Amino acid sequence: MSSSSLISISTTFPKTPSQEQQPQPPFRKTPLSYPFISLSKLRSNFSFVASAVAARNSVLSEEAFKGLGVFDEGSEEEDEDDEEYVDDSDEFEGDVSSEEDDGDELGVAKLGLPQRLVDTLEKRGITKLFPIQRAVLIPALEGRDIIGRAKTGTGKTLAFAIPIIKKLTEEDDENRNRLAGRLPRVLVLAPTRELAKQVENEIKESAPYLRTVCVYGGVSYTLQKNQLTRGVDIVVGTPGRLIDLVNSNVLKLGEVQFLVLDEADQMLAVGFEEDVETILQKLPPQRQSMLFSATMPGWVQKLSRKYLNKALTIDLVGDQDEKLAEGIKLYAIPTTSTTKRSMLGDLVTVYAKGGKTIIFTQTKRDADEVSMALTSSIASEALHGDISQHQRERTLNGFRQGKFTVLVATDVASRGLDIPNVDLVIHYELPNDPETFVHRSGRTGRAGKEGKAILMYTNNQRRTVKSLEKDVGCHFEFISPPGVEDVLGSSSEHVIATLAGVHDESIEYFTPTAQKLIDEQGTRALAAALAHMSGFSQPPSSRSLITHEQVCINF
Numbered sequence: 110m111s112s113s114s115l116i117s118i119s120t121t122f123p124k125t126p127s128q129e130q131q132p133q134p135p136f137r138k139t140p141l142s143y144p145f146i147s148l149s150k151l152r153s154n155f156s157f158v159a160s161a162v163a164a165r166n167s168v169l170s171e172e173a174f175k176g177l178g179v180f181d182e183g184s185e186e187e188d189e190d191d192e193e194y195v196d197d198s199d200e201f202e203g204d205v206s207s208e209e210d211d212g213d214e215l216g217v218a219k220l221g222l223p224q225r226l227v228d229t230l231e232k233r234g235i236t237k238l239f240p241i242q243r244a245v246l247i248p249a250l251e252g253r254d255i256i257g258r259a260k261t262g263t264g265k266t267l268a269f270a271i272p273i274i275k276k277l278t279e280e281d282d283e284n285r286n287r288l289a290g291r292l293p294r295v296l297v298l299a300p301t302r303e304l305a306k307q308v309e310n311e312i313k314e315s316a317p318y319l320r321t322v323c324v325y326g327g328v329s330y331t332l333q334k335n336q337l338t339r340g341v342d343i344v345v346g347t348p349g350r351l352i353d354l355v356n357s358n359v360l361k362l363g364e365v366q367f368l369v370l371d372e373a374d375q376m377l378a379v380g381f382e383e384d385v386e387t388i389l390q391k392l393p394p395q396r397q398s399m400l401f402s403a404t405m406p407g408w409v410q411k412l413s414r415k416y417l418n419k420a421l422t423i424d425l426v427g428d429q430d431e432k433l434a435e436g437i438k439l440y441a442i443p444t445t446s447t448t449k450r451s452m453l454g455d456l457v458t459v460y461a462k463g464g465k466t467i468i469f470t471q472t473k474r475d476a477d478e479v480s481m482a483l484t485s486s487i488a489s490e491a492l493h494g495d496i497s498q499h500q501r502e503r504t505l506n507g508f509r510q511g512k513f514t515v516l517v518a519t520d521v522a523s524r525g526l527d528i529p530n531v532d533l534v535i536h537y538e539l540p541n542d543p544e545t546f547v548h549r550s551g552r553t554g555r556a557g558k559e560g561k562a563i564l565m566y567t568n569n570q571r572r573t574v575k576s577l578e579k580d581v582g583c584h585f586e587f588i589s590p591p592g593v594e595d596v597l598g599s600s601s602e603h604v605i606a607t608l609a610g611v612h613d614e615s616i617e618y619f620t621p622t623a624q625k626l627i628d629e630q631g632t633r634a635l636a637a638a639l640a641h642m643s644g645f646s647q648p649p650s651s652r653s654l655i656t657h658e659q660v661c662i663n664f
């Protein structure tokens with residue numbers, strides 16, 4: 110990567126409004142009008158973003174960004190190149206105030222973004238940029254090619270989408286004649302259909318006024334063809350279908366100004382190398398490219414050298430850091446092949462407490478069988494590559510909407526899937542490699558929220574668990590199977606929480622019967638109802654806490 114610049118940043122993830130306020134570094138008031146930002150002024154007044162703008166060929170050490178990048182005057186990172194890169198024109202329009210931070214400096218309303226973009230972001234609850242978004246924003250708006258890396262669930266999609274939407278919106282504001290049949294200005298490549306759809310949704314929700322079309326295999330070609338020929342601003346897709354559309358001349362890439370390669374290393378893992386290169390070769394050379402990748406295997410490095418222009422690397426993970434997103438608590442539990450399935454329901458009950466859980470299995474067959482086994486006590490569905498595209502989408506929507514709480518999936522769902530509020534991830538089988546572990550676990554603890562991940566392992570896998578800790582830089586708390594009291598306590602807690610959501614009108618219908626039961630049986634009536642709703646119509650006492658074998662009930 111000799112021709113690239115590198116930014117390696119140690120960041121603090123900003124807390125969502127619902128979370129406790131953590132001490133923040135001192136930002137100052139800086140309403141910005143982006144194009145006229147002076148870096149030297151920013152340095153003293155807008156330290157994080159300023160520090161994220163590297164000089165063209167400089168390598169900024171992680172140290173330079175400690176404390177969210179407050180530059181030390183005269184430090185060795187502040188070299189001449191930095192100065193050359195500064196746009197020190199006097200056109201900076203921001204109101205540079207010396208007042209102390211009011212906690213709102215990176216508010217999306219103050220970054221000089223188009224008002225309609227600000228409005229839609231704020232409506233979605235996106236009021237402040239996340240670290241990767243802050244770091245990418247300015248170099249992207251400068252037109253630089255970027256290689257980006259950040260932990261799971263930290264907002265990489267909007268990191269590339271915000272600057273692109275800003276540019277497109279401004280172009281459209283200048284030239285209001287948006288023609289029917291117009292050709293795409295943006296192409297986003299994603300490795301899986303689910304990920305492509307998700308990127309499409311994120312862009313559509315942020316910029317409903319732009320036309321975004323998502324193309325992938327397994328669904329009607331004609332519909333996608335019609336959408337494309339009506340005119341489009343942004344195309345998101347998986348490589349295979351994109352090539353079909355390009356080859357049949359339905360998709361013309363001649364006006365693409367922005368290319369995004371999302372999850373580039375995963376393209377390699379799913380065998381898309383050739384297809385990706387075929388597409389890149391068809392793009393106009395005058396374009397801006399952004400590549401996001403969790404790792405940089407040889408092919409991704411080669412791709413960056415060949416198709417990106419003096420890319421700036423923005424790495425918010427670093428080599429030493431823990432690779433998992435903050436806020437994910439890790440547990441490991443010893444199992445045997447005979448006990449692991451029976452233990453699952455209890456783990457879900459105790460650790461997810463009625464919230465959403467994703468269980469990852471190695472094989473499609475296991476996903477089906479585990480889901481079937483669970484369904485008698487906890488609503489669950491399976492998701493894997495043998496399930497039709499249509500059904501996969503229905504399953505994911507149902508899970509998102511809370512129609513069932515446990516999704517049992519193969520690794521098809523481990524990369525990129527953004528389902529809000531997944532409380533628990535269970536690794537039913539050890540992942541094949543540390544990356545998969547990071548991505549599976551990263552389905553929880555997203556957007557600064559907290560989550561839990563449990564790794565199930567057998568005695569002879571102990572070593573692998575230890576090396577996983579080393580490779581990922583994480584630490585497991587070793588736990589035992591939940592005891593009967595824990596399971597009973599958690600399930601009744603969950604039932605009580607569910608009761609709080611019962612509608613008053615429904616309660617009225619049942620009140621006479623409830624009164625009659627109380628008169629006849631007293632507390633016993635309510636206890637029986639709780640036991641039944643908790644799935645304990647039969648006594649739990651036959652469960653052995655040592656082997657976790659169940660003799661009498663299958664919870």
Ligand SMILES: Nc1ncnc2c1ncn2[C@@H]1O[C@H](COP(=O)(O)OP(=O)(O)OP(=O)(O)O)[C@@H](O)[C@H]1O
Pocket residue numbers: 234235236237238239242259260261262263264265266267311524525526527529551555556
């Ligand atoms: N600035 C923000 N404020 C609040 N929520 C945000 C912000 N940016 C992104 N989000 C939300 O955070 C969630 C995670 O974002 P996203 O899916 O882009 O993460 P990611 O880094 O691509 O994760 P992964 O590596 O797992 O694919 C999304 O639901 C997104 O809408």
